[in-house]
Amino acid sequence: MLKRNIAVAGIVVLMAGCSNTSALEAKVDQLTNKVDNLSNQVSALEKKVDANASAINDAKMMAKDAQMAAKEANAKVDNMVSTYKK
Template sequence: MLKKITAISLALTLTACANTDALDANITSLTNKVDALSAQVADLEAQQQASAADVQAAKSAAEQAASDAKAANERIDNVVASYKK
C-alpha cells in the first residue's frame, strides 16, 4: 500500500513539473492581456480628462454668454425706459 502511495505521489510530482512550461505560457499570456487592458484604461482616463476639461470650458462659456445676455437685456430695458413718456 505504501509503495502505491509513493508511486502515485511521484507520478503527480513529475506531472506537475512537466506542466511548468504551459503554466509559464499561460501566465505570460495573461500578463500581456493585463498590460493591454492597463494601456486601454490609461487611454480612456486621458480621454475622460480631456472631455471633462472641454465640458468645463463649455460651461464657463455658457455662463459668460448668459451673463452678457442679461447685461444686454438690462441695457435695452434702460434705453426703452428712457424713451417712455
C-alpha cells in the first residue's frame, strides 16, 4: 500500500511538472514574440531616425544656399543703391 501511494504521488508530481512545463513554454513563446515585435519596431524607428537625419542635413544645406543667395541679392541691391546715390 505504501509503495502504491508513493508511486501515485510520484506520477502526480511528474504530471504536474509536465503540465507546468508546457505552460512555461507557452509563456516563453509569448514573451519571445513580444521581444521580436519590439525588435522590429526598434528597427523601423531606427530607419525613420536615419531618414529624418538625412532630411535635416538636406534642409540645412538648402538653408545655407538660401542664405548665400540672399547675401548675394543684398549685395547687388546695395551696389545698385550706391550707384544711384552717386
